[in-house]
Amino acid sequence: MNTSSRTTGGAGCLLAALGAATAPLVWAPRAQLSIGGGFEGNARDLSVLYVDLPLIALGGALLPLLAWALTRRRTGRPWVAVLVAVAALALGIWGLMEWWTPRHGDPGHGSGI
8 A cells, every 4th residue: 555545545534534523513502402401301302312413423424535535536636535525514514504403492382472
């Protein structure tokens, strides 16, 4: 294995780690109400920890890695692949925040007074 392939392999792993760390950090503030439960814990939904969090971390790791690998194979240029992977991660996180919204409010009491 030559130095170039080690470097590019390390770049792919670094991008996957960056995505796996960034996606949950961006997701966490939106999930705070579901974890904390709001007033008297009425809106608590801990499924965001054991369903949503692993899926978001996995998606955050796989999306830039897949974009990096495909671009690297097509172009053969590692810096283009890194830019495409970072752009894919940014678009993926933006899409996640547009699509995923945790349940807000108390389902048992309607909209309140």
